[in-house]
Structure formats: structure tokens, C-alpha cells
Amino acid sequence: MKNIAFGQYYPARSPLHTMDARMKVVLSVLYIVAAFLCKSAPAYAALLASAVVLLLLSRIPPRIVLRSLRPLFFIMIFTALLNLFFSGGTTVLFSFWRITVYVEGVYSAVFMLVRIVVLIFGTSIFLTYTTTPIELTDAIESLLSPLRILKLPVHEFAMMMSIALRFIPTLMEETSKIMNAQKARGVDFSSGGLIKRAKALVPILIPLIVSSFRRADELAMAMECRCYRGGKGRTKMTVPKLSVLDFVALAFMVAFGGTLLYLNGFRFGL
Amino acid sequence: MREAFIHTKDLCYAYTDENGTRQPVLRGITLDIARGEYVAVLGHNGSGKSTFAKLLNMIIEPESGELVVAGKNLTSEELTEEDFYALRREVGMVFQNPDNQLVATIVEEDVAFGPENLGVPPKEIRARVDAALATVGMTEYARHEPHRLSGGQKQRVAIAGILVMEPTCIILDEATAMLDPAGRKEVIETVEALNREKGITVISITHHMNEAARAERVIVIDDGVVIMDGTPREVFSEPKKLMLAGLDVPQCTSLVHALRAEGVALDGDPVTAEECAELICRALEV
Numbered sequence: 001m002k003n004i005a006f007g008q009y010y011p012a013r014s015p016l017h018t019m020d021a022r023m024k025v026v027l028s029v030l031y032i033v034a035a036f037l038c039k040s041a042p043a044y045a046a047l048l049a050s051a052v053v054l055l056l057l058s059r060i061p062p063r064i065v066l067r068s069l070r071p072l073f074f075i076m077i078f079t080a081l082l083n084l085f086f087s088g089g090t091t092v093l094f095s096f097w098r099i100t101v102y103v104e105g106v107y108s109a110v111f112m113l114v115r116i117v118v119l120i121f122g123t124s125i126f127l128t129y130t131t132t133p134i135e136l137t138d139a140i141e142s143l144l145s146p147l148r149i150l151k152l153p154v155h156e157f158a159m160m161m162s163i164a165l166r167f168i169p170t171l172m173e174e175t176s177k178i179m180n181a182q183k184a185r186g187v188d189f190s191s192g193g194l195i196k197r198a199k200a201l202v203p204i205l206i207p208l209i210v211s212s213f214r215r216a217d218e219l220a221m222a223m224e225c226r227c228y229r230g231g232k233g234r235t236k237m238t239v240p241k242l243s244v245l246d247f248v249a250l251a252f253m254v255a256f257g258g259t260l261l262y263l264n265g266f267r268f269g270l
Numbered sequence: 271m272r273e274a275f276i277h278t279k280d281l282c283y284a285y286t287d288e289n290g291t292r293q294p295v296l297r298g299i300t301l302d303i304a305r306g307e308y309v310a311v312l313g314h315n316g317s318g319k320s321t322f323a324k325l326l327n328m329i330i331e332p333e334s335g336e337l338v339v340a341g342k343n344l345t346s347e348e349l350t351e352e353d354f355y356a357l358r359r360e361v362g363m364v365f366q367n368p369d370n371q372l373v374a375t376i377v378e379e380d381v382a383f384g385p386e387n388l389g390v391p392p393k394e395i396r397a398r399v400d401a402a403l404a405t406v407g408m409t410e411y412a413r414h415e416p417h418r419l420s421g422g423q424k425q426r427v428a429i430a431g432i433l434v435m436e437p438t439c440i441i442l443d444e445a446t447a448m449l450d451p452a453g454r455k456e457v458i459e460t461v462e463a464l465n466r467e468k469g470i471t472v473i474s475i476t477h478h479m480n481e482a483a484r485a486e487r488v489i490v491i492d493d494g495v496v497i498m499d500g501t502p503r504e505v506f507s508e509p510k511k512l513m514l515a516g517l518d519v520p521q522c523t524s525l526v527h528a529l530r531a532e533g534v535a536l537d538g539d540p541v542t543a544e545e546c547a548e549l550i551c552r553a554l555e556v
Contacts, residue, residue, distance in 0.1 A: 222373075
């Protein structure tokens with residue numbers, strides 16, 4: 001339970017780790033846009049290649065990033081199958097019974113898979129693996145700071161996010177403790193129908209919620225003791241600064257988008 | 271007597287329970303704690319010892335009586351919000367559950383939380399954080415995630431988070447209660463070094479007798495009043511009085527008392543295992 005992969009930072013020294021988190025947020029948005037720009041096979045090939053380049057640049061062991069795909073495995077397969085069987089086309093590859101598989105269907109299934117994999121790879125490399133959650137929330141706070149003019153509580157929102165991130169592993173550990181305690185009292189979590197299992201979760205959720213309130217209360221007290229009083233007059237230990245590297249990365253991303261648009265022109269195989 | 275850092279007189283505190291009845295917790299605490307002292311506050315659960323600690327940095331406000339901390343009268347009506355923050359900077363507090371007091375996902379970011387709130391310039395925060403982590407011996411864990419550390423390490427990080435605000439007093443509110451013996455030792459040794467080397471006043475709220483035995487002075491609170499106040503030796507020489515307050519004496523002290531009751535001639539009241547061993551050896555030689 002301690003090694004959950006969700007939103008976990010992987011410490012390493014790489015250009016991606018040293019980049020300004022704000023730029024990484026912008027770049028990952030651009031990257032998502034780029035992934036949806038792709039229309040032709042060469043463009044998808046370039047997209048896949050770019051994900052490999054990102055992986056190499058980040059110096060994160062590939063198996064760690066691959067692990068982030070696992071929870072979405074089912075969705076990926078499901079999407080691929082849907083595309084395979086239900087997209088129309090002109091060239092019939094084969095058909096049996098009532099199902100006809102078109103060549104276009106195969107293409108769109110493969111493209112969709114590539115798109116999902118690249119989206120997960122791209123955003124997790126940019127955001128979760130090379131950026132600490134606190135850098136990320138700081139970046140979001142900084143990017144959203146213009147909204148302060150509209151009197152939106154940007155600092156409080158960022159603080160809430162970072163505390164939520166901080167407590168995910170703690171609450172996971174607590175959940176497993178409570179589950180074990182309830183198992184020891186004879187609660188059965190693994191058999192019965194859906195309703196029975198959902199009911200079995202009640203004795204986990206209630207203690208968990210109660211203890212979260214207690215934790216929140218104690219945390220608030222500890223924060224007060226450390227002179228917390230909201231975002232007013234607050235400074236930061238690490239002040240983010242855009243460097244040449246960030247602008248080079250931005251230039252590369254824009255160039256990459258342009259390349260994809262150019263490659264969309266080549267439509268061989270389709 | 272050194273300069274008084276904390277002065278209380280007839281300090282009272284009460285809360286109102288769900289039924290609206292007044293529940294007194296502290297019924298008149300009168301004591302002085304000097305700058306640089308190492309004090310252990312003992313008491314069983316519900317004796318009011320934690321409430322006393324929370325009054326000292328104004329997490330809760332006293333009902334009546336005098337309370338002066340670091341030269342500031344905390345019961346005066348003219349206290350501003352700034353005074354609160356100044357006080358909390360000076361009197362740091364480490365709580366029982368190490369998980370519930372760490373705010374950030376990276377050790378050094380967490381340590382930086384206090385000075386960030388105080389609006390210290392970034393460069394100075396960096397220097398102070400590095401110094402604080404070095405003081406508690408956690409430099410090599412600066413970039414680690416708190417939830418991967420042991421309990422003792424987490425508490426040391428929490429102490430660093432207080433130290434970084436350059437306090438003159440640290441209150442440990444049962445900070446070792448949830449730790450294993452190794453973690454407890456780590457934390458106590460860290461705090462003792464701070465008291466010895468930096469002259470920081472340490473107030474340790476605890477119910478571990480062996481911890482209290484290491485302090486310069488032990489204050490026993492029972493049912494909201496101070497019932498004993500003296501050196502560990504003085505306090506532990508009265509096991510019956512401690513027993514009435516729902517407390518035990520350290521094992522070695524009770525051993526000596528038991529031996530004496532059986533007619534073994536032992537003089538002195540040892541509070542540490544070494545002293546006790548020495549005393550018994552001497553008695554055997556005679």
C-alpha cells in the first residue's frame with residue numbers, strides 16, 4: 001500500500017526534472033492538443049516516437065511509467081475493440097457471422113490505442129513523475145493567480161490540493177488497517193453480490209471519515225502553530241524561474257505540433 | 271533562579287460539553303518556568319497536562335488567572351493578531367501523531383512551511399531549512415517523502431519544522447507516545463541536545479516515567495492542579511503520592527523502594543538504570 005503509483009514523483013536528474021513546473025503544465029496541455037491533431041499514420045508514428053523521446057529525456061525506468069498504464073488497461077482494450085468492430089469503412093478485411101471488420105477499423109483501433117498510451121505517458125512524464133506534487137500545486141496556483149482579481153481563493157485551493165496529495169498515502173494505509181481490523185471481527189469483503197459488498201464497505205468508510213476529521217482538526221492546529229494564516233504575506237523557499245531550457249522546450253513543442261500537421265498531409269495506407 | 275520565561279498564577283480553563291455544563295480542566299495552575307529549563311510535565315490521561323500545553327501558545331485561551339509567556343501577558347485585552355504569531359514563532363509545538371502535523375509531500379518543503387508563512391525571504395528560508403535539518407540529523411532525507419520515513423524520523427522532521435522558526439521554547443505534547451523505543455530515543459536525544467547546546471527551553475508533556483526522569487525538573491499535574499514540582503529525584507521519592515495521581519514511578523525507583531521495604535539498606539533515590547545498578551552493587555559489597 002505504501003508504493004502506490006498514483007501521482008508519485010520519481011526523483012532523478014534530468015532536463016525534465018529541472019524545468020519550471022508552470023511550463024510543464026503548459027507543455028502537457030499542448031501535448032494533449034498535439035495528440036488530438038494527429039490524423040495520419042505518419043503523424044501517429046511521430047507521436048509515438050515523441051513519447052519514447054520524452055521517456056528517454058526523463059531518465060525514468062520505462063517499467064515504472066508502464067506501470068501507470070496498468071489501471072487503464074481495461075479501458076484501453078475496450079476502446080480498441082469498440083473501434084475495431086464498430087467503425088465503418090469501405091475495405092472489408094474479413095467478416096463472420098454478423099460482424100464485419102474493416103481495414104479502417106483496424107487503423108482506428110491502433111490509432112486510438114497509440115493516442116491513449118501517449119496521453120498517459122505524456123501527462124504522467126510531464127506532470128506526475130518529474131514534478132513533485134507541491135511544485136505542481138504551486139504551478140497551478142501561479143498559473144491561476146490572475147483569477148485572484150475575481151476574488152477566487154486560488155491560494156486556498158492550491159493548499160487544499162497539496163494537503164489532499166500529502167494525505168493520500170496516509171489514508172490508504174489507514175484504510176488497509178481498518179480493513180484488517182474489520183476482517184478480524186469477521187467482516188467479509190470478498191464474497192456476495194454487489195449490494196452485499198457495497199454494504200460491507202460501510203464499516204470501513206465510517207471509521208475512515210471519522211478519523212479523517214480528527215486528522216484534519218489536528219493538522220489545522222499544527223498549521224496554526226506554525227503561523228499559517230492563508231496566502232497573505234507568504235513567501236516561498238523555491239521561487240520558480242523560467243530558464244532558457246523552458247523556452248527551448250516550448251519551441252520544440254510548437255515545432256512538434258507543426259510537424260504533426262505537416263505529416264497529416266501524408267495519407268498513405270488510408 | 272534564571273529569568274522566568276513562563277509565569278502562571280491561578281490559571282484556569284474550562285470547556286462546555288454537549289449538555290451545556292461547564293467542565294473545568296485546569297483549576298488554578300501556579301508556576302514559573304525559567305528560560306533554558308528542561309521540564310517534564312506528568313499526568314495521567316485527562317489530568318489537564320495537554321490543555322496546559324495548548325494554553326502556552328494560545329491555541330486555546332485561558333478562562334481566568336495570569337499567563338505570561340516570553341514577557342507577554344497573554345490574558346491582556348490588547349493582544350493583537352501579530353502578537354499571536356510572534357508568540358507561536360517563539361513557542362513551537364510538536365504533537366503526538368507525526369502524520370497529522372506534516373503538511374508537505376517533501377521533507378524540506380515541510381520544514382520550510384513555517385518561515386514561508388512568516389514571509390521570510392527565499393534565500394534565508396533555504397539557509398535556515400538546511401541548518402534545521404542538519405541539527406536534527408535529517409539532511410540526507412531532505413528530498414524524501416514524509417510517509418516513507420519512520421515515526422522517529424517524522425518527529426525529527428516536525429522538530430526541524432519548529433526549529434526553523436528559531437523558537438526559544440519547544441513544547442512536546444506527548445511527541446513520543448506513538449513511537450517505538452528506538453524512535454523515542456532518537457527524539458529525546460535530539461531535544462536534549464537542543465536544550466543543552468542552544469539553550470532552548472523544553473517542556474515535555476509525557477506519561478513515560480523514564481523520559482521524565484531525564485528532565486531537570488518534573489511537574490505533576492492531577493485533576494487540573496500541580497500536585498508535585500521538583501527534581502526527578504524529589505518527585506520519584508514519593509511513589510505513594512504519584513500512585514494517587516494515577517502514575518507509576520520509574521521501574522528502577524520502585525525496585526529500590528521495594529528492596530528498602532524488605533529491609534535492604536539502600537540510600538538515595540536513583541532515577542536512571544545506571545544509578546540503580548550502582549546503588550545495588552554497593553549494597554551487595556557491604
